[in-house]
Amino acid sequence: MNPIDALFRDLRAAGRKAFMPFLTGGDPDLAFTKDALTAVAAAGAHLVEVGLPFSDPIADGPVIQASYTRALNAKLKLGDLFATLKQTAAQPGWKTPMVAMGSYTLIYKRGAAAFIQQAKAAGLSGAVLPDLPVEEAEEFAKVAADHDFKPILLVTPTTSPARAEKIVKACGGFVYVVSIVGITGERDRMPVAITDMIARLRNLTDLPLCVGFGVSKPEHVTELRTLVDGVIVGTAMVRKLEQAGQPGQREKALTELKASVQALVVALNPTP
């Protein structure tokens, strides 16, 4: 069974929700990526979304764009990032599923089957594909299914019901529910319309629904916890990667990253 399916089966049986931090691969360097992944897993993250740095932003806000730029300026290569993920997942006791998040350009360049083989060998169980239109997702979804690799597509507040139906059919693992129209980045409050969006999606699919964009504080998570199967937090985590790039700040950034994950995990699952 794919590790993402196994995770959500277990969480659902226990009445618990998934916390999923997003971390850019290679910011400020690959050694830190390994340390940061290990730290968030130890702090209770249920699965991790690893951003594959890319030059053209897709819905990325300024904090994540700057993070991608730092990784690319440090001459990050995808093969090296995959090698780091593999080492990370090979640590004794590692059981945190990882998904990639990246432009379909990165996949298309390599060919879907080749990309999936490399990604799986690196320990990745699926990929969030923000710029793959559902019309073109079918072919990727077929290749992915052959390799038990999960294609995760996004539904936004402006997605039509007919399109949402196609998207959830092409998805595996979970559906990425974008909370707001716009780009990634912290917001003060969670939009009210999210309740309706989730209810409509529940009628279309049994897949877990995970909400991202704008989630950063325990209060947000408390608001969402009864509604969703998981939450994704990117920008608030990536700020710690930025900090880690400052001289002498690595240990402090790791400690703060852990504390932030712990606080969000407790808000999501308040009873032990």
Ligand SMILES: O=P(O)(O)OC[C@@H](O)[C@@H](O)c1c[nH]c2ccccc12
């Ligand atoms: O940063 P936020 O607002 O916490 O949202 C998560 C998000 O960063 C992550 O999932 C992500 C980063 N870049 C993306 C591009 C498209 C979709 C999603 C993403």
